[in-house]
Amino acid sequence: MSDVISVLGAGVAGLTIATELVRRGAKVQLIDPNGGPGAHNCSWWAGGMLAPFCEGETAEEPVVRLGQKAVTWWEKAGADVTRRGSLVVALGRDRGELDRFARRTTGYQRLSRDWLTQIEPSLADRHDHALFFDTEAHIAPRQALSVLENSLSQAGVTIEKSAPRGRIIDCRGLSARDQLPDLRGVRGEMALLHAPDVQISRPVRLLHPRHPIYIVPRGDGIYMLGATQIESHDRGPARLRSVVELLNAVYALDPAFAEARVLEIGADARPAFPDNLPRIRKRDGRIFINGLFRHGFLLAPALAQMAADLALDNKKPEVMDEDHGEW
Amino acid sequence: MPVFYDIDIPSRLMLGTAQYPSPRILTDAFRQSGAGIATVSLRREGGDGAGASFWQMIRDLGVAILPNTAGCHSVREAVTTAHMAQEVFQTDWIKLEVIGHPDTLQPDPFGLVEAARILTEDGFKVFPYMTEDGILAGRLLDVGCRVLMPWGAPIGTGLGLNNPYGLRSLRAQFPDVPMVIDAGLGLPSHAAAAMEMGFDAVLLNTAVAKAGDPVAMATAFAHALQAGALARRADPMPPRDMAAPSTPVIGMARLV
Numbered sequence: 001m002s003d004v005i006s007v008l009g010a011g012v013a014g015l016t017i018a019t020e021l022v023r024r025g026a027k028v029q030l031i032d033p034n035g036g037p038g039a040h041n042c043s044w045w046a047g048g049m050l051a052p053f054c055e056g057e058t059a060e061e062p063v064v065r066l067g068q069k070a071v072t073w074w075e076k077a078g079a080d081v082t083r084r085g086s087l088v089v090a091l092g093r094d095r096g097e098l099d100r101f102a103r104r105t106t107g108y109q110r111l112s113r114d115w116l117t118q119i120e121p122s123l124a125d126r127h128d129h130a131l132f133f134d135t136e137a138h139i140a141p142r143q144a145l146s147v148l149e150n151s152l153s154q155a156g157v158t159i160e161k162s163a164p165r166g167r168i169i170d171c172r173g174l175s176a177r178d179q180l181p182d183l184r185g186v187r188g189e190m191a192l193l194h195a196p197d198v199q200i201s202r203p204v205r206l207l208h209p210r211h212p213i214y215i216v217p218r219g220d221g222i223y224m225l226g227a228t229q230i231e232s233h234d235r236g237p238a239r240l241r242s243v244v245e246l247l248n249a250v251y252a253l254d255p256a257f258a259e260a261r262v263l264e265i266g267a268d269a270r271p272a273f274p275d276n277l278p279r280i281r282k283r284d285g286r287i288f289i290n291g292l293f294r295h296g297f298l299l300a301p302a303l304a305q306m307a308a309d310l311a312l313d314n315k316k317p318e319v320m321d322e323d324h325g326e327w
Numbered sequence: 328m329p330v331f332y333d334i335d336i337p338s339r340l341m342l343g344t345a346q347y348p349s350p351r352i353l354t355d356a357f358r359q360s361g362a363g364i365a366t367v368s369l370r371r372e373g374g375d376g377a378g379a380s381f382w383q384m385i386r387d388l389g390v391a392i393l394p395n396t397a398g399c400h401s402v403r404e405a406v407t408t409a410h411m412a413q414e415v416f417q418t419d420w421i422k423l424e425v426i427g428h429p430d431t432l433q434p435d436p437f438g439l440v441e442a443a444r445i446l447t448e449d450g451f452k453v454f455p456y457m458t459e460d461g462i463l464a465g466r467l468l469d470v471g472c473r474v475l476m477p478w479g480a481p482i483g484t485g486l487g488l489n490n491p492y493g494l495r496s497l498r499a500q501f502p503d504v505p506m507v508i509d510a511g512l513g514l515p516s517h518a519a520a521a522m523e524m525g526f527d528a529v530l531l532n533t534a535v536a537k538a539g540d541p542v543a544m545a546t547a548f549a550h551a552l553q554a555g556a557l558a559r560r561a562d563p564m565p566p567r568d569m570a571a572p573s574t575p576v577i578g579m580a581r582l583v
Contacts, residue, residue: 058348104539184350184380209483209533231350234377274384275351 004029004166005311010036010159012043012141012296013289014171015148016304019077022155024308029166030152030159037145042173042268043296045190047216047226048141049203050074050298051086053107053133062277062319063295064106066302071137073301078151079144082217084202085134087111087120089127091252097207098129108133122199122254138203140218141297167327168286169307174233174271176290180281183290185233185269188226189242193250195260196221206253213249222263225250229294238267270294280307280317283324287311328363329505329527331474332420332452336391338363339522339552341507342545343532350384352541357388360545365390366422366530368397369412382415393454395422400429402442409446421446422454422476422509422530432482436463440470447471456509459493461500468504475501476509476530479521483533485513488520498525515544515551522555523563 003026007018010032018030034040052067075081088108090098102108108131117124119132149159170176177183198221205214216224228242243265250257273279273291278299281288289307292299306317316323329336341364347353357365365385385392394412399405402425409421425442427435434457443453447470455467459477467475477497480486488494489511498506508521509530518529531548538544 060348100537185377187377230378231381232377233380274349274354276349 003027005169006031006164006166007169007171008032008164009171009173009175010034010149011041011171011173012046012145012300013173013292013303014169015145015152016073016077016300017169017171017289017307018152018157019148020301020304020308021311022152022157024312026308026312027166028152028157029164030157031162031164032159033161035161036149036159037142039266041145042188042270043141043145045188045266045268046141046296047190047203047214047224048139048144048297049086049136049214049216050081050138051133051136051203052298053105053136054086054088054205055295055298056105057101058104059295060275060277063299066319067295067298069302069305070298070300073305074139074144074297077144077148079139079147081137081139082202083135083137085132086136086138086203086205087116087123088131088133088205088207089123089129089253090207091126094208095129097209098131101207102131105131105133107135120200120202120204122256123204126254136203138216139297144297167311169311170286170288171290173290173292174235174269176271176288177233179284179286180288180290182273183271184231184274185235186272186293187228187230187232187234187267187269188294189228189230189238189246189265189267190224190226191238191243191246191262192218192264192266193223193225193257193260194221194263195223195257197256197259198223198254199256200254204253206249208249208252211245211249213246213253215250215253223257223260227294233269234267235269236267238265242267270296278303278319279322280310280320281322282310282320282327283322285326287327329507331454331505334391336363336528337361338549339528339556340518340545340549341366341393341528341530342535343530344368344385345532346536347541348536350381353536354384354388355542356535356545357390359542360549362545362549363390363528364393364530366393366395366532367412367416368395369408369415386416391420392416392418393420393422394418395456396424398426399424400426400435402438402445405438405442406445406449409451410449413451419450419452420454421451422456424456434458434478436460439463440466443467443472444470454507459490459497461493461497464497464501464504468501474505474507476507478510479508479517479529480511482510484511485534486511487513487517488524491520491524494521494526495524515547518548519551519555519558522552523558525559528552
């Protein structure tokens with residue numbers, strides 16, 4: 001059997017496992033018919049919040065625990081990780097939402113207006129309470145993908161469009177639905193805004209019973225605004241209703257967004273399993289890494305480490321739900 | 328147990344399918360609670376087949392499906408959505424929502440009657456989401472509705488039965504029409520109270536989906552509905568102002 005490992009898919013899952021395998025001395029072939037990272041990857045549209053504790057609001061325990069490995073992995077990989085924590089706020093009449101969020105998460109401090117004025121002054125005008133998750137971080141997804149692509153390339157692994165030469169690790173995301181019937185798409189829509197008047201330095205989530213949103217600063221006055229979550233594998237352009245809801249809500253977060261320029265409106269579908277937890281699966285002679293849902297950048301490092309343990313040392317990962325032997 | 332348009336429903340609990348933490352939790356909530364009807368919104372996910380895996384999961388629940396026109400603000404939008412839903416789910420049932428105000432999400436009674444008339448003529452079996460107004464109820468029955476769904480409180484508020492007088496009055500005016508309390512319930516006690524008033528079922532979404540443990544909350548609602556319906560059948564005592572001892576006081580021993 002060939003000692004080459006062929007990774008299919010150069011999204012966040014494929015690039016992280018390829019990186020992890022190369023670090024451990026494996027021979028890797030990276031294949032993506034679309035070439036390098038771009039608009040065809042759903043990770044291209046991601047928020048890049050490394051916020052395991054906030055995600056605990058709705059995600060199950062493994063997401064919170066495994067997500068805590070992300071920050072150090074991305075730093076080691078050379079990505080530009082900003083460790084400034086994250087904030088959660090709610091408008092006055094939705095205060096109950098903030099208490100609910102607090103009950104379901106850990107790792108935060110409650111901030112009064114005075115404290116909020118010190119760390120994120122522009123929010124303190126409109127928000128007198130916030131939750132501050134000080135250990136969380138964020139990255140710029142496109143920059144992070146390109147860092148991985150470049151380091152792989154320096155290690156001699158370039159993204160090919162050829163046929164697999166070795167044993168396959170399948171990281172094709174939603175395209176792997178042909179072999180993973182329980183995988184589904186969860187549509188997300190986002191916008192990229194240039195708002196030099198806005199002064200926010202860390203990710204902020206605005207809780208709202210109907211239209212919760214988040215913003216992630218990308219630097220130079222650019223903010224990513226996300227994201228809808230719709231049960232659909234539609235990858236087509238964003239719908240007006242969704243965009244109106246997102247833009248309305250961000251204006252409520254900080255009216256200075258009114259003057260923002262809309263640089264991009266994007267949409268794609270996230271791959272997810274029925275419990276919204278990721279899986280490593282051994283079947284049809286392949287190892288699959290999939291179902292990262294809205295946690296691509298958060299969970300890809302932990303999954304890459306576990307999948308490398310499986311591929312190189314035959315160590316069974318905790319997120320493996322099917323093992324059909326041969327690989 | 329309720330009968331809607333000649334169909335026997337095995338449970339008084341009807342659940343919406345939005346906002347759950349994951350489809351698996353949604354499925355478990357249905358299974359554990361024994362909910363008898365699933366409502367689904369076509370509007371958001373689109374009828375173009377892109378939501379197919381989600382729809383399949385709803386079908387796999389094995390319960391009756393009641394598509395809705397959630398988020399429709401006009402008669403035309405609601406009628407179009409109903410026809411799309413009929414194609415996707417192969418059912419002539421439609422939960423008709425015509426929203427009158429974007430903030431309060433309260434039903435538009437005038438548009439509702441008009442849309443119900445059109446859809447009934449088109450062969451639909453309409454479940455109208457309505458205020459507790461008795462005159463409106465009469466108009467909806469006139470245009471062919473045979474089930475009514477008065478609200479408890481505005482959608483997603485969890486306030487419970489906001490106008491108990493109005494709901495009791497509605498129930499009393501139309502004693503033979505199956506009625507579902509739709510929207511606004513937050514706690515199982517609200518559902519039990521609705522059963523004690525003589526309503527046939529409740530429809531919930533947020534109260535279950537947004538609970539910390541949706542599966543447990545759905546089950547709690549199912550128990551409350553059972554308790555309330557049993558209490559209704561047991562003919563509760565009438566409330567009174569004066570204390571009435573349950574054992575005679577004459578001849579009590581004097582323990583001095």
